[in-house]
Amino acid sequence: xxxxxxxxxxxxxxxxxxxxxxxxxxxxxxxxxxxxxxxxxxxxxxxxxxxxxxxxxxxxxxxxxxxxxxxxxxxxxxxxxxxxxxxxxxxxxxxxxxxxxxxxxxxxxxxxxxxxxxxxxxxxxxxxxxxxxxxxxxxxxxxxxxxxxxxxxxxxxxxxxxxxxxxxxxxxxxxxxxxxxxxxxxxxxxxxxxxxxxxxxxxxxxxxxxxxxxxxxxxxxxxxxxxxxxxxxxxxxxxxxxxxxxxxxxxxxxxxxxxxxxxxxxxxxxxxxxxxxxxxxxxxxxxxxxxxxxxxxxxxxxxxxxxxxxxxxxx
Amino acid sequence: xxxxxxxxxxxxxxxxxxxxxxxxxxxxxxxxxxxxxxxxxxxxxxxxxxxxxxxxxxxxxxxxxxxxxxxxxxxxxxxxxxxxxxxxxxxxxxxxxxxxxxxxxxxxxxxxxxxxxxxxxxxxxxxxxxxxxxxxxxxxxxxxxxxxxxxxxxxxxxxxxxxxxxxxxxxxxxxxxxxxxxxxxxxxxxxxxxxxxxxxxxxxxxxxxxxxxxxxxxxxxxxxxxxxxxxxxxxxxxxxxxxxxxxxxxxxxxxxxxxxxxxxxxxxxxxxxxxxxxxxxxxxxxxxxxxxxxxxxxxxxxxxxxxxxxxxxxx
Numbered sequence: 001x002x003x004x005x006x007x008x009x010x011x012x013x014x015x016x017x018x019x020x021x022x023x024x025x026x027x028x029x030x031x032x033x034x035x036x037x038x039x040x041x042x043x044x045x046x047x048x049x050x051x052x053x054x055x056x057x058x059x060x061x062x063x064x065x066x067x068x069x070x071x072x073x074x075x076x077x078x079x080x081x082x083x084x085x086x087x088x089x090x091x092x093x094x095x096x097x098x099x100x101x102x103x104x105x106x107x108x109x110x111x112x113x114x115x116x117x118x119x120x121x122x123x124x125x126x127x128x129x130x131x132x133x134x135x136x137x138x139x140x141x142x143x144x145x146x147x148x149x150x151x152x153x154x155x156x157x158x159x160x161x162x163x164x165x166x167x168x169x170x171x172x173x174x175x176x177x178x179x180x181x182x183x184x185x186x187x188x189x190x191x192x193x194x195x196x197x198x199x200x201x202x203x204x205x206x207x208x209x210x211x212x213x214x215x216x217x218x219x220x221x222x223x224x225x226x227x228x229x230x231x232x233x234x235x236x237x238x239x240x241x242x243x244x245x246x247x248x249x250x251x252x253x254x255x256x257x258x259x260x261x262x263x264x265x266x267x268x269x270x271x272x273x274x275x276x277x278x279x280x281x282x283x284x285x286x287x288x289x290x291x292x293x294x295x296x297x298x299x300x301x302x303x304x305x306x307x308x309x310x311x312x313x314x315x
Numbered sequence: 316x317x318x319x320x321x322x323x324x325x326x327x328x329x330x331x332x333x334x335x336x337x338x339x340x341x342x343x344x345x346x347x348x349x350x351x352x353x354x355x356x357x358x359x360x361x362x363x364x365x366x367x368x369x370x371x372x373x374x375x376x377x378x379x380x381x382x383x384x385x386x387x388x389x390x391x392x393x394x395x396x397x398x399x400x401x402x403x404x405x406x407x408x409x410x411x412x413x414x415x416x417x418x419x420x421x422x423x424x425x426x427x428x429x430x431x432x433x434x435x436x437x438x439x440x441x442x443x444x445x446x447x448x449x450x451x452x453x454x455x456x457x458x459x460x461x462x463x464x465x466x467x468x469x470x471x472x473x474x475x476x477x478x479x480x481x482x483x484x485x486x487x488x489x490x491x492x493x494x495x496x497x498x499x500x501x502x503x504x505x506x507x508x509x510x511x512x513x514x515x516x517x518x519x520x521x522x523x524x525x526x527x528x529x530x531x532x533x534x535x536x537x538x539x540x541x542x543x544x545x546x547x548x549x550x551x552x553x554x555x556x557x558x559x560x561x562x563x564x565x566x567x568x569x570x571x572x573x574x575x576x577x578x579x580x581x582x583x584x585x586x587x588x589x590x591x592x593x594x595x596x597x598x599x600x601x602x603x604x605x606x607x608x609x610x611x612x613x614x615x616x617x618x619x620x621x622x623x624x625x626x627x628x629x630x
Contacts, residue, residue, distance in 0.1 A: 174483075174489075193561050203519070244503075245508075245514060
């Protein structure tokens with residue numbers, strides 16, 4: 001991380017970009033870095049091709065996020081972004097050339113597209129790496145920065161529940177609480193508040209999902225989502241609960257999206273590497289949590305998903 | 316806690332008792348203390364009037380728990396026990412007299428029934444207080460002790476999600492991980508593994524529970540439980556998910572037990588004090604999580620519960 005410090009110290013303007021379909025780590029890390037650099041007197045632009053999800057609307061600075069490519073800033077920082085395609089419409093090759101691109105990520109599969117690449121697959125979240133970076137920059141944390149970075153950590157570890165949660169993560173979180181972040185508020189905002197129609201869809205899925213040979217799976221049709229007035233990206237956490245069924249090693253949740261694609265989420269107890277399953281189906285992710293998007297009908301997608309899981313479950 | 320140390324150092328035999336319907340904090344703290352004192356050469360008896368729940372069967376030493384009253388041990392330690400009635404059949408007044416009773420607890424409502432009382436309502440779990448005690452005793456933590464104490468902390472904070480989770484709790488957890496406890500395993504054992512029939516009951520409740528005026532509630536009949544082959548004490552965590560419904564401040568889950576009573580669990584977002592609601596109905600607990608047991612029919616119990624919540628929700 002030390003190589004990044006002088007570049008950021010010299011910059012007057014910084015463009016911070018993160019990945020499409022942004023999650024809490026993407027948005028929290030980006031805003032936390034922007035607020036830190038702002039406190040150092042830099043002008044920052046935070047960019048994401050997709051809007052932040054409503055569950056993150058409590059984060060300070062979330063309204064300053066734009067969907068524009070870089071426009072001549074001194075330095076570009078890409079956060080939590082495994083490859084440039086994950087930047088979506090932000091990635092205009094011309095705008096990325098001719099200036100330093102700092103690529104900070106914790107995905108093992110990162111393509112090292114930056115001029116400087118800081119990739120730490122041991123980090124539970126990019127938010128954890130941002131704690132190191134802000135310390136190296138000498139930024140004194142305030143409650144806004146701390147809230148953004150703790151949200152990044154809490155969301156990417158599902159509230160310290162992933163196997164990536166180390167003592168270092170817990171101590172970083174303790175420091176962020178002491179700097180003014182409210183863990184209880186972040187947990188409540190990020191996880192615990194769900195619209196009633198979303199819980200009705202949960203009820204439907206939990207009443208009907210399939211369990212066989214250590215696999216748990218369910219398909220949510222467009223009809224079910226429309227009947228409850230729920231968008232597929234509101235269904236979060238359910239695949240974790242399915243994975244937690246006794247004797248289940250891997251879970252898959254398929255959701256038919258409005259545009260006719262099928263969004264698939266995978267979770268594993270760590271014995272089966274679901275990143276490999278998702279990659280085989282054109283997606284990506286981590287060992288215990290991954291996803292992909294499939295074309296075609298829901299029933300066909302389910303067959304492809306089950307076949308791929310079986311292939312990777314064989315001893 | 317310092318007053319406790321010389322008493323325990325002098326004792327050759329120690330009787331450690333915890334409360335009926337034991338949870339992870341009760342069992343984890345008791346076993347963690349017993350293993351620590353065992354490492355100091357003391358002979359310990361861990362006692363609980365009810366068996367440990369199956370979700371805690373992974374804890375080292377869980378099979379050494381007995382349901383007998385004290386029998387002449389040098390010192391009695393009561394953990395996580397608000398009053399002597401919570402000891403159930405363990406509390407034989409004669410057996411408790413004539414020897415030091417060390418009462419260590421974090422319930423604000425503790426009746427201070429010990430000869431020494433160490434009550435810390437700021438502690439998220441008695442397991443957190445045990446970290447202080449083992450340090451004061453000079454015990455070097457091993458992975459078995461650390462697993463018991465981290466389980467105590469993780470279960471009582473619902474995985475660091477309660478408002479009682481402080482930086483001190485996170486640092487204690489980090490130390491316990493470094494002493495050999497696996498946070499991921501504990502989370503998986505304590506929370507994430509649920510029998511499929513339990514999730515089917517979840518599905519039924521989430522499809523049908525009621526939401527009105529900031530309250531979420533549901534009643535699970537004996538029929539539903541029998542139909543799925545589920546015992547009421549297996550239904551854990553569901554009341555938290557109900558509380559997390561958007562705009563819900565307080566949730567109540569009623570379950571008809573085999574003996575004809577109705578077990579009620581309350582959760583709150585912290586604005587309404589559900590300890591008061593539970594106490595008014597003959598139960599007890601904390602501000603954000605409490606419970607009681609009611610006699611009579613399920614429908615009548617539901618009316619009493621709703622009336623009591625309304626009384627406490629009025630501005």
